Amino acid sequence: MILFVVKGNDSLLLEKLNSSSASYKKLNLYGKEVILAWPDTETETIDDPAIEIKVKVKEPYPLVSNKWKKEPTRxxxxxxxxxxxxxxxxxxxxxxxxxxxxxxxxxxxxxxxxxxxxxxxxxxxxxxxxxxxxxxxxxxxxxxxxxxxxxxxxxxxxxxxxxxxxxxxxxxxxxxxxxxxxxxxxxxxxxxxxxxxxxxxxxxxxxxxxxxxxxxxxxxxxxxxxxxxxxxxxxxxxxxxxxxxxxxxxxxxxxxxxxxxxxxxxxxxxxxxxxxxxxxxxxxxxxxxxxxxxxxxxxxxxxxxxxxxxxxxxxxxxxxxxxxxxxxx
Amino acid sequence: MILFVVKGNDSLLLEKLNSSSASYKKLNLYGKEVILAWPDTETETIDDPAIEIKVKVKEPYPLVSNKWKKEPTRxxxxxxxxxxxxxxxxxxxxxxxxxxxxxxxxxxxxxxxxxxxxxxxxxxxxxxxxxxxxxxxxxxxxxxxxxxxxxxxxxxxxxxxxxxxxxxxxxxxxxxxxxxxxxxxxxxxxxxxxxxxxxxxxxxxxxxxxxxxxxxxxxxxxxxxxxxxxxxxxxxxxxxxxxxxxxxxxxxxxxxxxxxxxxxxxxxxxxxxxxxxxxxxxxxxxxxxxxxxxxxxxxxxxxxxxxxxxxxxxxxxxxxxxxxxxxxx
Amino acid sequence: MILFVVKGNDSLLLEKLNSSSASYKKLNLYGKEVILAWPDTETETIDDPAIEIKVKVKEPYPLVSNKWKKEPTRxxxxxxxxxxxxxxxxxxxxxxxxxxxxxxxxxxxxxxxxxxxxxxxxxxxxxxxxxxxxxxxxxxxxxxxxxxxxxxxxxxxxxxxxxxxxxxxxxxxxxxxxxxxxxxxxxxxxxxxxxxxxxxxxxxxxxxxxxxxxxxxxxxxxxxxxxxxxxxxxxxxxxxxxxxxxxxxxxxxxxxxxxxxxxxxxxxxxxxxxxxxxxxxxxxxxxxxxxxxxxxxxxxxxxxxxxxxxxxxxxxxxxxxxxxxxxxx
Amino acid sequence: MILFVVKGNDSLLLEKLNSSSASYKKLNLYGKEVILAWPDTETETIDDPAIEIKVKVKEPYPLVSNKWKKEPTRxxxxxxxxxxxxxxxxxxxxxxxxxxxxxxxxxxxxxxxxxxxxxxxxxxxxxxxxxxxxxxxxxxxxxxxxxxxxxxxxxxxxxxxxxxxxxxxxxxxxxxxxxxxxxxxxxxxxxxxxxxxxxxxxxxxxxxxxxxxxxxxxxxxxxxxxxxxxxxxxxxxxxxxxxxxxxxxxxxxxxxxxxxxxxxxxxxxxxxxxxxxxxxxxxxxxxxxxxxxxxxxxxxxxxxxxxxxxxxxxxxxxxxxxxxxxxxx
The missing domain is CATH 3.20.20.70 (Aldolase class I)
Incomplete structure (x- = not known):
């Protein structure tokens, strides 16, 4: 699964996702916009200036994983x-x-x-x-x-x-x-x-x-x-x-x-x-x-x-x- | 726990249970009237002609136990x-x-x-x-x-x-x-x-x-x-x-x-x-x-x-x- | 690990093994000569007319595995x-x-x-x-x-x-x-x-x-x-x-x-x-x-x-x- | 099992054990004489001035138990x-x-x-x-x-x-x-x-x-x-x-x-x-x-x-x- 942290205007990125055959889910977590998108083959090549972080998470718990969020949650x-x-x-x-x-x-x-x-x-x-x-x-x-x-x-x-x-x-x-x-x-x-x-x-x-x-x-x-x-x-x-x-x-x-x-x-x-x-x-x-x-x-x-x-x-x-x-x- | 299977009129038995300090629960299971009563010290001495079966069940699952119902349930x-x-x-x-x-x-x-x-x-x-x-x-x-x-x-x-x-x-x-x-x-x-x-x-x-x-x-x-x-x-x-x-x-x-x-x-x-x-x-x-x-x-x-x-x-x-x-x- | 079953004269095969940097172990099992040799990178390319069966066994129990011996042992x-x-x-x-x-x-x-x-x-x-x-x-x-x-x-x-x-x-x-x-x-x-x-x-x-x-x-x-x-x-x-x-x-x-x-x-x-x-x-x-x-x-x-x-x-x-x-x- | 810690002359105690139908085992542990004797029914009534400690140990590990030895072993x-x-x-x-x-x-x-x-x-x-x-x-x-x-x-x-x-x-x-x-x-x-x-x-x-x-x-x-x-x-x-x-x-x-x-x-x-x-x-x-x-x-x-x-x-x-x-x- 690919996890994007998005900063600023996400409209172009969403357009790219919509026009691909990928599925995605948009969330607001810890004051950040987070998008989960899959399958990897469709989504790992997607790029956009609004993407602050792009991580491929192999674990079946991408949001819970510290691959994208290094600082401990309080x-x-x-x-x-x-x-x-x-x-x-x-x-x-x-x-x-x-x-x-x-x-x-x-x-x-x-x-x-x-x-x-x-x-x-x-x-x-x-x-x-x-x-x-x-x-x-x-x-x-x-x-x-x-x-x-x-x-x-x-x-x-x-x-x-x-x-x-x-x-x-x-x-x-x-x-x-x-x-x-x-x-x-x-x-x-x-x-x-x-x-x-x-x-x-x-x-x-x-x-x-x-x-x-x-x-x-x-x-x-x-x-x-x-x-x-x-x-x-x-x-x-x-x-x-x-x-x-x-x-x-x-x-x-x-x-x-x-x-x-x-x-x-x-x-x-x-x-x-x-x-x-x-x-x-x-x-x-x-x-x-x-x-x-x-x-x-x-x-x-x-x-x-x-x-x-x-x-x-x-x-x-x-x-x-x-x-x-x-x-x- | 004491389990009673009751046949016929249960009114006298219920009276005895009510006048004791025991707790009890009355159910209808498999076409029979079943009463669970506890604690044992209060209820094991209770007797009544309406009681068909009286069993003391030590297991924590008296109704599920075959102590009172020998024939397999279909x-x-x-x-x-x-x-x-x-x-x-x-x-x-x-x-x-x-x-x-x-x-x-x-x-x-x-x-x-x-x-x-x-x-x-x-x-x-x-x-x-x-x-x-x-x-x-x-x-x-x-x-x-x-x-x-x-x-x-x-x-x-x-x-x-x-x-x-x-x-x-x-x-x-x-x-x-x-x-x-x-x-x-x-x-x-x-x-x-x-x-x-x-x-x-x-x-x-x-x-x-x-x-x-x-x-x-x-x-x-x-x-x-x-x-x-x-x-x-x-x-x-x-x-x-x-x-x-x-x-x-x-x-x-x-x-x-x-x-x-x-x-x-x-x-x-x-x-x-x-x-x-x-x-x-x-x-x-x-x-x-x-x-x-x-x-x-x-x-x-x-x-x-x-x-x-x-x-x-x-x-x-x-x-x-x-x-x-x-x-x- | 590579497992060889050998038939006939094994001298040339052993020579090849000896001249490689591989390790090997020779056994007699069920009436057959069996040679285990490793590491795979050294041994899987070895070939010889005396080799009846050559199997690469990934399991850590090559001899016990049925990869090389299909018929049940009696x-x-x-x-x-x-x-x-x-x-x-x-x-x-x-x-x-x-x-x-x-x-x-x-x-x-x-x-x-x-x-x-x-x-x-x-x-x-x-x-x-x-x-x-x-x-x-x-x-x-x-x-x-x-x-x-x-x-x-x-x-x-x-x-x-x-x-x-x-x-x-x-x-x-x-x-x-x-x-x-x-x-x-x-x-x-x-x-x-x-x-x-x-x-x-x-x-x-x-x-x-x-x-x-x-x-x-x-x-x-x-x-x-x-x-x-x-x-x-x-x-x-x-x-x-x-x-x-x-x-x-x-x-x-x-x-x-x-x-x-x-x-x-x-x-x-x-x-x-x-x-x-x-x-x-x-x-x-x-x-x-x-x-x-x-x-x-x-x-x-x-x-x-x-x-x-x-x-x-x-x-x-x-x-x-x-x-x-x-x-x- | 009964565990005795013995102080001084154990000959009378051993005599009592020998004349009973009990089994026993004598050991020297931590500078003390220790006797294990069983079955309890035979041995728990045995008494003797040489007995310093007599303990009935229910655990299947009497010597290892701290029932008889309170101070930690070093x-x-x-x-x-x-x-x-x-x-x-x-x-x-x-x-x-x-x-x-x-x-x-x-x-x-x-x-x-x-x-x-x-x-x-x-x-x-x-x-x-x-x-x-x-x-x-x-x-x-x-x-x-x-x-x-x-x-x-x-x-x-x-x-x-x-x-x-x-x-x-x-x-x-x-x-x-x-x-x-x-x-x-x-x-x-x-x-x-x-x-x-x-x-x-x-x-x-x-x-x-x-x-x-x-x-x-x-x-x-x-x-x-x-x-x-x-x-x-x-x-x-x-x-x-x-x-x-x-x-x-x-x-x-x-x-x-x-x-x-x-x-x-x-x-x-x-x-x-x-x-x-x-x-x-x-x-x-x-x-x-x-x-x-x-x-x-x-x-x-x-x-x-x-x-x-x-x-x-x-x-x-x-x-x-x-x-x-x-x-x-």
Whole structure:
């Protein structure tokens, strides 16, 4: 596929494309006009003064690739910028259970230095008889808690029919691991124009993950953060296998920021610190961590949520580590 | 969880459940009243003359389990019955491309002995620039082809917003591997009351797969066929690893019929016959096979679709095998 | 790599090779002189009247590949031929425990139609405190049992220091899954000139498995049977995942016969029949099945060994199946 | 299993064990007398004044478990101590190629702060036609280089027949991933009484890995360092998947020190730094890193070996990181 970055008047270039037998798609990404055109044999010879950059991208994810955009993308969520020197920590409960729980938690994680509030309202539970989340009510409680403590919020969407709710209440939209190849959902969320946190599917290769991100970018908005959350392997001593290598391999191929979720692969509290620190040392730009005011009474994932005290300690450790590698929190 | 099968007047039993602190859910499955009640400590001592069967099910998929329903479920799609002695073969193109293609294919597969027509209209493609299927138009073309040759049709749904279309045009609804844990979709499709073909997700354990089926059954309709289509492993000589053992392990735990899809794991035509025969020998009740009138020109999966001639030969081999194991086609 | 099959006087050809800067290796395989020579740039232009076949093999397993040897190799163990129309069944206990057990078992499996006696003397046990097998004594007991009932024997070697014992007592030498990439052992066993049953390692790709076989063939003896015994995946409903697709993918690339071991991946008796039948239907030439006179008292693998009665029934089912696919038992 | 630590005269205790129907094994580990006795039902009631510690260990690796030995084991290799506050770095070429290469490399890695010299002499190569290492000659060259720069050496053993060579020339013996369940080799190496670096097998669970270590400890020497080097998963963007979570899960269960090998899972130079830093941040006590004076001309693993310059930079980064987490290099 040939990717053009266009500067100024594109009318002659479009004419050339229209008169060829090539197909093309025009987008606006990061304040630039980008045109994808194919097949290569038709389009690589096209030339025009309006073309600022012309790149042939072999990877199946041209927009996500850093072949055309060398500088890292910084994704802004409220006042928070993801992808710069500062490591951004999003924290909060696995599931929003009630107002008191989420507000208590929001205060705790903020005071320890988290800058985004996370919490699950729509919960993709393996079992139909498990707590399914508070749904719309949960989203509104999270909004309220975020407003009260002054933090932007991130929460997961599971169905295209909830798009309007998320448009009105949510700052950053999470696509969960189980919907990482729910392409209908990716397309609709891509159109929304809000920052997206895209988790890697349990069985997705780095290549497939980046192609899921391409679904989002090809709808025209580039505010996507990739999130490694553990893949499924034969090993059962941990809940999932956090693929630090795959995360960095992906980072080397894209301009998008990278988040790590150390809570889900850990499965147990004892491992969360180690996985969080490992992710930061490897190069993650953001962390997503489950913290619950009283993990043992949590309605879901009680084994892996940190207490506020443990989270405060982890933040101290992350700060020390970040400064050793030339970053901050 | 305690599962009750109730015969006759349930009013006293419901009274007992209501006056306890237990939760319960009442369903109508296979012409029987079924009540699920929990926690066990509250419900296992409940007794009533209306209780025909009382079973404690430890598995997280009580309705899907064969602990309470020993006889295999037979799922009816049009005139076709899946789960009896007869091995049912569904065949057709990976993607519906145009009217001629699907009708030609439908005639070919019918004349070789297939009894359900399959074809993709909504296509979950890894890459956003790949052919995404004809959508609604494709569903209608498949309906037309099915009617013309007199075969019921099965096709994949990807989004809850398409439920009405599928209600009106489709005989059996497929949930694809990438949506195997799209729980919003499972719930909506479960409510529809049509036969469902539930593929196993690429990274789903047998346990998780059966819990996805439980989502469907817990909405009240029991016409579900499970479909093994290959899991993701380290091996790349095949596209996916057909898990014949997992398929049979699942079959030993449930009353639902079992389908195998030999086309997707094969990835190449040469392997499809072997995997189809292996699945039947192991105990599959149904096969789902991709056949295209001209595979090399197919818009998707061109490497793995059989020609009509090869499919005809495969049907002969399946017939010989089926009769050797006391079944028919 | 260039592979030459040479007929007649090779002196001129060798002279050409010697005078080039190429490296080469000369072997005698299946009654033919075979020369491997590399790099291709030096050797593909070499020509000589003594060259019967000249093939460029891209695969990293030239001798094992069927690019140069189209007809399937038949491996002879005693009077038994593996790789022809007849499906060969090797059966016997997981571990040899005592004389009575192995002789009782040998009689039982022979009377049901098995043609090779298997049994473990050196046992690769995950845990150091598990029964480690009878070692040398076990090998001799197996020999005695084989002689008494008139069946050749196959048993596993674990250490190069036992080569002499195996030379003197064993008809077919098994390389186990955990030693599938113990290259020292492969080299020594290759030199022995006895038929080898090479299991696929738990994490070996088809490509790696065939390269392990190449280690055996490159030592000069070609009597190797490949054995698929289940790979390690995330699925735990079975002990291992029998990779029927990988087995057939391998078969399409090699001239060597293919064995399937349905006992180890099954992990439970109930699944062994299904996996055995699936393997035969897919195209296996041989089966390796654990049978114990009293499985519940077995010192190892008690969950997966068949009773003699169940084995007799399985043999009947295999016979019916074999005849449906044009083979016999 | 019951594990006793015995202090003083054990004769009465042994008498009690002998007169029971229990089995037991007596060892000397870390300067203490340790007795393992089973089955639990026979041995857990045994009491004696000589018993300092009595623990029931459910894990299948009692000696390796930290249930009886809370303080971390420190393994001494020459003057180097592994398992204390200092992070130990072993570095050197994948394969020893000639004297100049290994001595140049040894000087370079020493000057950057590595404290053990690694290098492969016996190379377990997937392909029989790949460079197989210099064998005995290589071991002697490594010894010479180690002596010249004043560093202890670690190198891999592949066959029990080389035990004497390793006894005489090698400071720390590596068991490679492909021999991680070569139990014959584990037993022989365990008897040798030298420090061992035990790599995790490509498909080994944490549980199996610790049981392989148990083979070593049950032969009576406790100087074992565990080494995570990447497991085999579906992901191919990296060569193997470094399982940081599994490494830490193992560390939480054992008293043995933990090493990480970031070179093999990386497969490419660009990822080695990230994986090394991640491992240290997570809690590794040691690193094993491939460094070659001229990686592009290396006879093996040329893609993943660091240049001396890149290694020097990595050491600086490790030092900064180590001090941020309260350790040193």
């Amino acid at each position: 994704v802004r969520v409220g006042d928070v910028e993801i992808g710069g020197d500062k490591i951004v920590v999003a924290a909060g409960p696995c599931a929003i259970e009630n107002e008191e729980q989420v507000i208590t938690d929001a205060k705790a994680i903020k005071s320890s230095g988290a800058s985004i509030l996370r919490g699950g309202a729509y919960k993709p539970r393996t079992n139909p008889y498990s707590f399914q989340g508070l749904g719309e009510k949960g989203v509104k409680l999270l909004r309220k808690a975020g407003d009260e403590v002054g933090l932007p919020i991130v929460t997961e969407i599971m169905d295209t029919k909830d798009i309007e709710l998320f448009r009105n209440y949510v700052d950053m939209i999470q696509i969960g691991a189980r919907n990482a190849q729910n392409f209908s959902l990716l397309k609709e969320v891509g159109k929304l124009g809000k920052p997206v946190l895209l988790k890697r599917g349990l069985a997705n290769t780095v290549d497939e993950w980046l192609q899921s991100a391409e679904y989002l970018l090809s709808e025209g908005d580039g505010n996507v953060v990739l999130c490694e959350r553990g893949i499924r392997t034969f090993e059962k001593a941990t809940r999932f296998t956090l693929d630090v290598g795959g995360m960095i391999a992906a980072k080397l191929m894209t301009h998008l920021p990278m988040c790590a979720d150390p809570s889900h692969p850990a499965g147990k509290r004892e491992l969360v610190h180690s996985l969080a620190l490992a992710s930061v040392a490897a190069g993650a730009d953001m962390l997503l961590i489950e913290v619950h005011p009283n993990p043992e009474k949590a309605l879901s994932d009680s084994e892996q949520q940190l207490t506020p005290e443990s989270f405060a300690l982890l933040m101290e450790r992350i700060k020390a580590l970040a400064s050793a590698i030339g970053r901050s929190v | 799922v009816r799609v049009g005139d076709v019955e899946i789960g009896g002695d007869k091995i049912v073969v569904a065949a057709g193109p990976c993607a519906i491309e145009n009217e001629e293609q699907v009708i030609t294919d439908a005639k070919a597969i019918k004349s070789s002995g297939a009894s359900i027509l399959r074809g993709g209209a909504y296509k979950p493609r890894t890459n956003p620039y790949s052919f995404q299927g004809l959508g609604e138009k494709g569903v209608k073309l498949l309906r037309k082809a099915g009617d013309e040759v007199g075969l019921p049709i099965v096709t994949e749904i990807m989004d809850t917003k398409d439920i009405e279309l599928f209600r009106n045009y489709v005989d059996m609804i497929q949930i694809g591997a990438r949506n195997a844990q799209n729980f919003s979709l499972l719930k909506e499709v479960g409510k529809l009351g049509k036969p469902v073909l539930l593929k196993r997700g690429l990274a789903n354990t047998v346990d998780e797969w059966l819990q996805s089926a439980e989502y469907l059954l817990s909405e009240g309709d029991g016409n579900v066929v499970l479909c093994e289509r290959g899991i993701r492993t380290f091996e790349k000589a095949t596209r996916f690893t057909l898990d014949v053992g997992g398929m049979i392990a699942a079959k030993l735990m449930t009353h639902l019929p079992m389908c195998a899809d030999p086309s997707h794991p094969a990835g190449k035509r040469e392997l499809v016959h072997s995997l189809a025969l292996a699945s039947v020998a192991a105990g599959a009740d149904m096969l789902l096979i991709e056949v295209h009138p001209n595979p090399e020109k197919a818009l998707s999966d061109s490497e793995q679709q059989l020609t009509p001639e090869s499919f005809a030969l495969l049907m002969e081999r399946i017939k010989a095998l089926a009769s050797a194991i006391g079944r028919s086609v | 491996v002879r163990v005693g009077d038994v031929e593996i790789g022809g129309d007849k499906i060969v069944v090797a059966a016997g206990p997981c571990a040899i425990e005592n004389e009575e057990q192995v002789i009782t078992d040998a009689k039982a499996i022979k009377s049901s139609g098995a043609s090779i006696l298997r049994g473990g003397a050196y046992k690769p046990r995950t845990n150091p405190y598990s029964f480690q097998g009878l070692g040398e004594k076990g090998v001799k007991l197996l020999r005695k049992a084989g002689d008494e009932v008139g069946l050749p024997i196959v048993t596993e070697i674990m250490d190069t220091k036992d080569i002499e014992l195996f030379r003197n007592y064993v008809d077919m030498i098994q390389i186990g899954a955990r030693n599938a990439q113990n290259f020292s052992l492969l080299k020594e066993v290759g030199k022995l000139g006895k038929p080898v049953l090479l299991k696929r390692g738990l994490a070996n790709t088809v490509d790696e498995w065939l390269q392990s076989a190449e280690y055996l063939l490159s030592e000069g003896d070609g009597n190797v049977v490949l054995c698929e015994r289940g790979i390690r995946t995330f699925e735990k409903a079975t002990r291992f995942t029998l990779d029927v697709g990988g087995m057939i993918a391998a078969k399409l690339m090699t001239h060597l016969p293919m064995c399937a071991d349905p006992s180890h991946p099954a992990g439970k008796r109930e699944l062994v029949h299904s996996l055995a039948l699936a393997s035969v239907a897919a195209g296996a030439d041989m089966l390796l099945i654990e049978v114990h006179p009293n499985p519940e008292k077995a010192l190892s693998d008690s969950e997966q060994q068949l009773t003699p009665e169940s084995f007799a029934l399985l043999m009947e089912r295999i016979k019916a199946l074999a005849s449906a696919i044009g083979r016999s038992v | 393994v001494r290799v020459g003057d180097v101590e592994i398992g204390g506050d200092k992070i130990v770095v072993a570095a050197g070429p994948c394969a020893i190629e000639n004297e100049e290469q290994v001595i140049t490399d040894a000087k370079a890695i020493k000057s950057s702060g590595a404290s053990i010299l690694r290098g492969g002499a016996y190379k377990p190569r997937t392909n029989p036609y790949s460079f197989q290492g210099l064998g005995e000659k290589g071991v002697k060259l490594l010894r010479k280089a180690g002596d010249e720069v004043g560093l202890p050496i670690v190198t891999e053993i592949m066959d029990t027949k080389d035990i004497e060579l390793f006894r005489n020339y090698v400071d720390m013996i590596q068991i490679g991933a492909r021999n991680a369940q070569n139990f014959s080799l584990l037993k022989e190496v365990g008897k040798l009484g030298k420090p061992v670096l035990l790599k995790r097998g490509l498909a080994n669970t944490v549980d199996e890995w610790l049981q392989s270590a148990e083979y070593l400890l049950s032969e009576g020497d406790g100087n074992v360092v565990l080494c995570e080097r990447g497991i085999r998963t579906f992901e191919k963007a990296t060569r193997f998947t470094l399982d940081v979570g599994g490494m830490i899960a193992a560390k939480l269960m054992t008293h043995l020190p933990m090493c990480a090998d970031p070179s093999h899972p990386a497969g490419k130079r660009e990822l080695v730094h990230s994986l090394a830093l991640a491992s240290v941040a997570a809690g590794a006590d040691m690193l094993l890193i491939e460094v070659h004076p001229n990686p592009e001309k290396a006879l093996s693993d040329s893609e993943q070996q660091l240049t001396p310059e890149s290694f020097a930079l990595l050491m600086e980064r490790i030092k900064a990181l180590a001090s941020a987490i309260g350790r040193s290099v």
